[in-house]
Amino acid sequence: MTEAFLSIQHVRKAFGSTVVVQDFNLDVAPGEFISFLGPSGCGKTTMLRIVAGFEEPSAGRIVIGGKDVTNLKPNQRNIGMVFQAYALFPNLTVAQNIAFGLKVAGTPKAESDARVAEMLGIIKLPEFADRYPYQLSGGQQQRVALARALAARPKLLLLDEPLSALDAKVRLSLRDEIRQIQKKLGITTIFVTHDQEEALSMSDRIVVMHDGHAEQVGTPFEIYNRPATRFVANFVGTLNVLDGVVIDPIAATVRIGEREITLRNGALGAASAGDAVSLALRPEAIVLGRQPGRDASLSGQIADVSFLGSVIRVKVGVGQNAVSLDTFNNSSAQPPIVGDQTEISFSASDLLVLH
Amino acid sequence: MRTNRAVSWVLLALGCLYFVLPLIGMVEFSLRMRRGVYSLDAYWVVLADPKFQSTFAYSVVVGLLTIVVGIFIVVPTAYWVRLRLPGLRPYVEFVTLLPLVIPAIVVVFGYIRLYNTSSFLPLTGSATGTNILLVFGYVMLALPYMYRAVDTGLRTIDVRTLTEAAQILGAGWGTIIARIILPNVLLAVLSGAFLTFAIVIGEFTMAALLNRPAFGPYLQFIGANRAYEPAALAVIAFVITWACMAMIQIVSRFAPKTSSRSN
Ligand SMILES: Nc1ncnc2c1ncn2[C@@H]1O[C@H](COP(=O)(O)OP(=O)(O)OP(=O)(O)O)[C@@H](O)[C@H]1O
Numbered sequence: 001m002t003e004a005f006l007s008i009q010h011v012r013k014a015f016g017s018t019v020v021v022q023d024f025n026l027d028v029a030p031g032e033f034i035s036f037l038g039p040s041g042c043g044k045t046t047m048l049r050i051v052a053g054f055e056e057p058s059a060g061r062i063v064i065g066g067k068d069v070t071n072l073k074p075n076q077r078n079i080g081m082v083f084q085a086y087a088l089f090p091n092l093t094v095a096q097n098i099a100f101g102l103k104v105a106g107t108p109k110a111e112s113d114a115r116v117a118e119m120l121g122i123i124k125l126p127e128f129a130d131r132y133p134y135q136l137s138g139g140q141q142q143r144v145a146l147a148r149a150l151a152a153r154p155k156l157l158l159l160d161e162p163l164s165a166l167d168a169k170v171r172l173s174l175r176d177e178i179r180q181i182q183k184k185l186g187i188t189t190i191f192v193t194h195d196q197e198e199a200l201s202m203s204d205r206i207v208v209m210h211d212g213h214a215e216q217v218g219t220p221f222e223i224y225n226r227p228a229t230r231f232v233a234n235f236v237g238t239l240n241v242l243d244g245v246v247i248d249p250i251a252a253t254v255r256i257g258e259r260e261i262t263l264r265n266g267a268l269g270a271a272s273a274g275d276a277v278s279l280a281l282r283p284e285a286i287v288l289g290r291q292p293g294r295d296a297s298l299s300g301q302i303a304d305v306s307f308l309g310s311v312i313r314v315k316v317g318v319g320q321n322a323v324s325l326d327t328f329n330n331s332s333a334q335p336p337i338v339g340d341q342t343e344i345s346f347s348a349s350d351l352l353v354l355h
Numbered sequence: 356m357r358t359n360r361a362v363s364w365v366l367l368a369l370g371c372l373y374f375v376l377p378l379i380g381m382v383e384f385s386l387r388m389r390r391g392v393y394s395l396d397a398y399w400v401v402l403a404d405p406k407f408q409s410t411f412a413y414s415v416v417v418g419l420l421t422i423v424v425g426i427f428i429v430v431p432t433a434y435w436v437r438l439r440l441p442g443l444r445p446y447v448e449f450v451t452l453l454p455l456v457i458p459a460i461v462v463v464f465g466y467i468r469l470y471n472t473s474s475f476l477p478l479t480g481s482a483t484g485t486n487i488l489l490v491f492g493y494v495m496l497a498l499p500y501m502y503r504a505v506d507t508g509l510r511t512i513d514v515r516t517l518t519e520a521a522q523i524l525g526a527g528w529g530t531i532i533a534r535i536i537l538p539n540v541l542l543a544v545l546s547g548a549f550l551t552f553a554i555v556i557g558e559f560t561m562a563a564l565l566n567r568p569a570f571g572p573y574l575q576f577i578g579a580n581r582a583y584e585p586a587a588l589a590v591i592a593f594v595i596t597w598a599c600m601a602m603i604q605i606v607s608r609f610a611p612k613t614s615s616r617s618n
């Protein structure tokens with residue numbers, strides 16, 4: 001990786017006796033789009049507010065562009081930020097909102113006007129300059145908030161669940177728009193969300209947070225396909241977790257139900273024969289019935305069938321485990337029937353060991 | 356049901372009479388200066404009196420100063436309490452309500468003792484000092500109304516997020532209060548200001564005991580020495596007060612929508 005633009009080093013934050021962020025480390029490359037992903041209350045906002053300077057870390061450092069900013073006030077950090085609740089100034093017009101940071105910085109009027117016009121173009125609201133925030137829809141308000149955050153050309157952009165107050169359709173289009181603008185301007189960005197789809201579709205890298213620490217940092221591909229822990233596997237995507245027993249740790253064989261399977265992926269670590277082990281399997285890695293090319297299979301009984309439109313989601317009971325899988329809705333084929341015995345097959349390499 | 360309604364109307368009418376009859380009586384009396392016919396003579400006499408003009412001007416100036424000083428004290432305080440010391444709000448509110456329970460005469464005697472010519476801050480020693488003391492006394496009298504108005508205004512905006520949004524854009528406290536907070540609570544401030552003005556314009560106790568040439572003491576002086584003019588003056592004072600109240604209504608009618616939250 002090139003020299004990090006933003007570096008979060010050993011940050012810890014406690015409110016009284018409750019530790020909200022612990023030993024958080026992250027290096028962000030210039031122009032990178034990072035998501036903080038995690039359930040409610042895991043400390044995403046707190047970590048973002050520490051970067052912004054609204055909260056003081058109990059320990060650790062924040063370095064931006066090679067400069068230690070840990071003790072700088074928010075108004076000295078030159079950061080752009082977008083809030084969940086839009087936070088547009090209700091007494092100012094759209095243009096005045098966008099120009100606010102420029103005016104504070106003493107930018108000459110002509111330059112500021114030009115920048116506002118440019119920003120209005122970027123967010124595709126050029127004719128809204130003289131409107132007041134209450135005259136805009138939620139999606140438009142959030143675009144103006146984005147323009148306001150970017151107008152002074154900050155080097156770092158922070159977004160705290162900027163889409164969560166919007167309805168589904170607007171959320172999708174604005175998601176793409178934010179990503180496009182971010183790429184165009186090449187601005188280093190941290191995006192906080194609890195929506196895994198948002199994080200997976202937008203980010204260069206994702207930081208999955210759990211109880212105040214970074215559980216796993218990786219590209220969307222890595223996070224989705226190679227979750228490092230049971231928490232990540234569960235939180236990102238609908239994952240099947242199978243309970244197994246280690247047969248031979250050296251050969252990496254485990255028993256699930258009545259079958260023995262040899263793992264190809266992920267070592268069993270220090271486990272010894274007879275230990276229980278959790279294994280993860282994505283629904284889309286499994287097919288119903290035996291199939292050539294799939295080297296592992298389990299037998300079970302169909303427990304539930306639900307139509308989701310183009311796909312059918314089938315739940316199969318395998319011993320104690322319930323396994324979900326998706327099959328295409330093929331109108332000429334007989335749909336699975338609840339109660340039938342069946343085989344499910346998959347590649348042993350898709351089976352992940354969870355820690 | 357019908358009799359109930361009738362009773363309500365009768366009670367309402369009685370209530371109105373109770374308030375309106377003295378007013379009508381006063382207005383009628385103020386018009387009777389010239390024998391046998393109604394005229395505005397009493398008003399002309401009053402308005403032409405140089406003492407009326409000077410005391411009235413004095414009170415207007417003091418009222419405006421009170422409003423300005425009050426805004427400078429109340430807006431930042433209410434803002435800070437909302438932003439950083441929300442736990443202190445009940446106490447601050449209690450303090451601002453004290454002027455309603457402590458009589459002005461007690462306060463003003465306290466002032467005179469505290470700021471007399473041999474004290475550490477001899478404000479009563481000079482006219483300017485006493486004027487300053489009067490303005491601050493009025494700021495205190497207006498505190499219950501001013502603080503509540505501003506605090507209510509602050510409730511309609513998301514103080515914390517707006518503050519943070521301004522901070523991250525580089526703004527310091529002065530800019531935040533002047534460009535974001537004050538404009539958003541301006542209507543509330545204005546209604547507090549009109550109330551303050553209505554209080555100050557006719558206030559007697561403080562002005563009289565500090566021996567200031569204000570409108571209140573002038574009213575009292577005329578009242579004790581003339582027949583028709585006091586009624587005319589009372590009507591004038593009454594009209595000013597009601598005009599202030601009407602302004603509050605008008606100002607809030609024309610309030611622009613400033614909701615920062617939608618959808
Ligand atoms: N000022 C504060 N004082 C005390 N506790 C706080 C404070 N701010 C946050 N917390 C606590 O810290 C924890 C993490 O909060 P945070 O807002 O960072 O979570 P989050 O991951 O952003 O959650 P969400 O998705 O709900 O926004 C929560 O348990 C919260 O109660």
Ligand SMILES: [Mg+2]
Pocket residue numbers: 044045046
């Ligand atoms: Mg949050």
